[in-house]
Structures are given as structure tokens and as C-alpha cells.
Amino acid sequence: MGGIPGTGILCAIDYVTMRLSGVRRWATGSDKKLVGGYWAVVAPVLLLQYVADTGWDWWRVLPVVAVTVLLDTAMVAVLVERFLPLFLSRNWWRGLAQLPVLLLLSGGLYLLLYGSLLGHRIDLSGGRIVLGAVAHAKSYGLLAVLLTGKRYVNLQHTLLRTRQAQTESELRNLKAQLDPHFLFNNLNVLRGLIQHDPAEAHEFLNRFASLYRFLIRYKEEDVVPLSEELQFVQEYIYLLRHRFGAAYDFREEITPTARLRQLLVVPGTLQLLVENAIKHNAGDEENPLVITIAVTAVALTVSHPRRPKLTAVESMGTGLDNLRERYRLLFSCGIEVAQSPVFFAVTVPVVPLGQTGPAV
Structure with a gap:
């Protein structure tokens, strides 16, 4: 014992x-x-x-x-x-x-x-x-x-x-950490747009409200259909493009046989991985940073070249650690991080509908 x-x-x-x-x-x-x-x-x-x-x-x-x-x-x-x-x-x-x-x-x-x-x-x-x-x-x-x-x-x-009560408590604590994290980063984006382009800030605010409705909708959920997660990240990418222009190029590679509505992920997975890529890597319109979202029947991968910003970004690594812990608690499996001096990729599992629940 x-x-x-x-x-x-x-x-x-x-x-x-x-x-x-x-x-x-x-x-x-x-x-x-x-x-x-x-x-x-x-x-x-x-x-x-x-x-x-x-x-x-x-x-x-x-x-x-x-x-x-x-x-x-x-x-x-x-x-x-x-x-x-x-x-x-x-x-x-x-x-x-x-x-x-x-x-x-x-x-x-x-x-x-x-x-x-x-x-x-x-x-x-x-x-x-x-x-x-x-x-x-x-x-x-x-x-x-x-x-x-x-x-x-x-x-x-x-x-x-x-153990079940402890797992559920840890999950609640982890999910509670995401809302302030998401809100803080996007309000910083909105503040910058208000200063430079109020009209664009209005559109950004509408899109941001749509995204936050998604978070509220799935706040109490441990998982979300992959199709919903992809739609959510498309809205998020829209906001990013309006701020950064063509400095970041987003590409999707989805396996035709992947049943997106039958596959589940942790809510906010793609938003966090895309946000991390932009936070730590520089992009410009002449040489955009290509961020690839690849989907198969068993995994979801976000990858991109490593192009560190000239000014180092302070980071505690809590976002990725949070995501790793949630997948461990829910699915008893981890996320995979592959990196080299020129490449970075994070792979998370996708779980078929009906095979989820806190792992005990």
C-alpha cells in the first residue's frame, strides 16, 4: 500500500x-x-x-x-x-x-x-x-x-x-489556470490593436468574444471533439493574422480517414501550442514562420522551425506542463516533444469517442 x-x-x-x-x-x-x-x-x-x-x-x-x-x-x-x-x-x-x-x-x-x-x-x-x-x-x-x-x-x-476525487480536483485546478492565461494574453493583443487600429480592434473583440464563448461552453468539459477544436483554432488564427499579417503561415495536414467528430482532445490544446510557437519564434512577411497542424487518427501534431526571437521571451513553461498533466490525468498517456536546434514539434494523443475519463 x-x-x-x-x-x-x-x-x-x-x-x-x-x-x-x-x-x-x-x-x-x-x-x-x-x-x-x-x-x-x-x-x-x-x-x-x-x-x-x-x-x-x-x-x-x-x-x-x-x-x-x-x-x-x-x-x-x-x-x-x-x-x-x-x-x-x-x-x-x-x-x-x-x-x-x-x-x-x-x-x-x-x-x-x-x-x-x-x-x-x-x-x-x-x-x-x-x-x-x-x-x-x-x-x-x-x-x-x-x-x-x-x-x-x-x-x-x-x-x-x-484517487478519483484527487484526479478530479487536480483537473479542476489545471483548467482554472487556463482561463486567466488565455484572457491575459489576448487582452494584451487587444490593447495593442486599440492603440494602432480601433476598427480592427472592434473586429478582434468580436472574434475574441466568440473564442471566449467556446471556452465557457467547454469550461466544465474534460474533452472536446477534434472538429470543434480545429474550428476554434481557425478563429484564433484569424486574430493572429490580423495582428501579424503574413509573418506566420499556418498549414493544415489532415489525414482523409480521420473522423474528426469521433476523435477527442483536451479543450484549448491547439490554441496553446500555436500561441507558444508565436510567443517564442520570430516571423516576418518576407520569410514567414510556417506552423503546421497535422492530424491523424491517433495524434495531433503542431510543428515549426525554430527561430528564436532576438529578445528572449520570459517563460515559466507552465502552459505546456499544464497540458502534459491534463493528458496524463485524463488518458494515462503523455505528450511528446521533439526538438532540435532548427525544429520543434509537440504531439498529443487523440482519443476515440467512448474511451475517455479520468485515469485511476
């Missing part, structure tokens, strides 16, 4: 361990149903067995059956509530040291009770106590296995729910 990454998972383990610890927590509603169902099946079998072994009437062996039920249930309670949490904690060695003592005590108690009830000679020598512990373990073993298995399944469900 300690190998599962994430502080949220470790907290879940601590939480479940606390829930398991302490005899006062013994027997939740489902535990009672399991124990009750078990004895409803096993107790009649024990009754018949004791009648056959002793030759007594059934009413005389009822106390023996009752003691078996009580003793075995108590033993399982101690094992599950006391020792299971120890084995799941950092103090597992304490449980390992105490378990033999418990087993020997249970063996001695087993011999005393059944010797008294059945009229057998009570022998508490070392060898007999060990045999009594083994005999008692056979008696309660199946119930212990069933209840421990149930607790293990419950623990796995708790961990799964915790």
Missing part, C-alpha cells in the same frame, strides 16, 4: 486504518450481515457434528455451539480490528511479534472451554496448546478470511474513490 503515489492516497490509508482500529469499531452493518450469514449456515452444521461426535441430544450440545460462535467471532474480531490495522501500518512488526502470543492464548482457552464442556481431560502442556491453537484456527479461519477479504475490498474501493 505504501507504494501508491500521492499524498491523498496515503491519507486514505491512514483514514481506513483508523476506521479498522479499535474493537469499539467492530462490526459495521455489512460486517454484521456477513458474520450473521456465516453462522446461519455453519452453526447448524456444527450442531449436527457435535451430536454425532458426542452422542448427546441436540439441546445438550447447544452450549458448545454457542461457545464456538462466541469464541470464534471474538477471535476474528481481535484479528481484524487489532492486527489487520497493525499489519497495514508502519508498526507491522508489532503485530508480527504479538500474533504468536495471541494464537497460543487462544489455543489454551480453546482447550479449557471445550475440555470443560465436553468432559475431556484438560492438558495445558506446550505441545497440546500448540495443537489447540491449530484446531481453533481451523474453526475460525474461514470466517477470518471472509471478513478480511471484505475489509480489503472496502479498502480498495476507498482508495479508488480517493
Whole structure:
């Protein structure tokens, strides 16, 4: 359990361990149903067995059956509530040291009770106590296995729910980072246009409002159809061309067999990759920077030559890191960055419709 990454998972383990610890927590509603169902099946079998072994009437062996039920249930309670949490904690060695003592005590108690009830000679020598512990373990073993298995399944469900909640929380935080990022950059563009060309600024504002409607529409969505994403980036490219003229040349290479409406990507993927290309690379009308958007049935790639601007652009790299993390959380796969002194490309996966959801 300690190998599962994430502080949220470790907290879940601590939480479940606390829930398991302490005899006062013994027997939740489902535990009672399991124990009750078990004895409803096993107790009649024990009754018949004791009648056959002793030759007594059934009413005389009822106390023996009752003691078996009580003793075995108590033993399982101690094992599950006391020792299971120890084995799941950092103090597992304490449980390992105490378990033999418990087993020997249970063996001695087993011999005393059944010797008294059945009229057998009570022998508490070392060898007999060990045999009594083994005999008692056979008696309660199946119930212990069933209840421990149930607790293990419950623990796995708790961990799964915790991981899902943690993933959804991380996704919400990542998506929340995108809106201010997008707004800040485009308002800077609008400010420049207002100063130099108010009429063009009006058209830019209309296009920008259209783009922001797209972001609002998909704000709560983890994925968007690739066809919608391509339409969104076309609007964004329109704004870029009105600001930079022919300094940047955008080309699309779409595989004819790619079903764009059936393929999904993270919203804003293309906008971020195109924005990064322009932010870090210079272009001019005589020698435009060619930015290629290539689409296949399995991937989306944005590539361009490397042409660093003369004045270095301050960047924390958070945009690409954000995108990488979102793809990891949603699809359990990363994005690929290929670069050389003269070339740069980012490839992200596209996912067929129906194969999405936070990865846990």
C-alpha cells in the first residue's frame, strides 16, 4: 500500500486504518450481515457434528455451539480490528511479534472451554496448546478470511474513490489556470490593436468574444471533439493574422480517414501550442514562420522551425506542463516533444469517442 503515489492516497490509508482500529469499531452493518450469514449456515452444521461426535441430544450440545460462535467471532474480531490495522501500518512488526502470543492464548482457552464442556481431560502442556491453537484456527479461519477479504475490498474501493476525487480536483485546478492565461494574453493583443487600429480592434473583440464563448461552453468539459477544436483554432488564427499579417503561415495536414467528430482532445490544446510557437519564434512577411497542424487518427501534431526571437521571451513553461498533466490525468498517456536546434514539434494523443475519463 505504501507504494501508491500521492499524498491523498496515503491519507486514505491512514483514514481506513483508523476506521479498522479499535474493537469499539467492530462490526459495521455489512460486517454484521456477513458474520450473521456465516453462522446461519455453519452453526447448524456444527450442531449436527457435535451430536454425532458426542452422542448427546441436540439441546445438550447447544452450549458448545454457542461457545464456538462466541469464541470464534471474538477471535476474528481481535484479528481484524487489532492486527489487520497493525499489519497495514508502519508498526507491522508489532503485530508480527504479538500474533504468536495471541494464537497460543487462544489455543489454551480453546482447550479449557471445550475440555470443560465436553468432559475431556484438560492438558495445558506446550505441545497440546500448540495443537489447540491449530484446531481453533481451523474453526475460525474461514470466517477470518471472509471478513478480511471484505475489509480489503472496502479498502480498495476507498482508495479508488480517493484517487478519483484527487484526479478530479487536480483537473479542476489545471483548467482554472487556463482561463486567466488565455484572457491575459489576448487582452494584451487587444490593447495593442486599440492603440494602432480601433476598427480592427472592434473586429478582434468580436472574434475574441466568440473564442471566449467556446471556452465557457467547454469550461466544465474534460474533452472536446477534434472538429470543434480545429474550428476554434481557425478563429484564433484569424486574430493572429490580423495582428501579424503574413509573418506566420499556418498549414493544415489532415489525414482523409480521420473522423474528426469521433476523435477527442483536451479543450484549448491547439490554441496553446500555436500561441507558444508565436510567443517564442520570430516571423516576418518576407520569410514567414510556417506552423503546421497535422492530424491523424491517433495524434495531433503542431510543428515549426525554430527561430528564436532576438529578445528572449520570459517563460515559466507552465502552459505546456499544464497540458502534459491534463493528458496524463485524463488518458494515462503523455505528450511528446521533439526538438532540435532548427525544429520543434509537440504531439498529443487523440482519443476515440467512448474511451475517455479520468485515469485511476
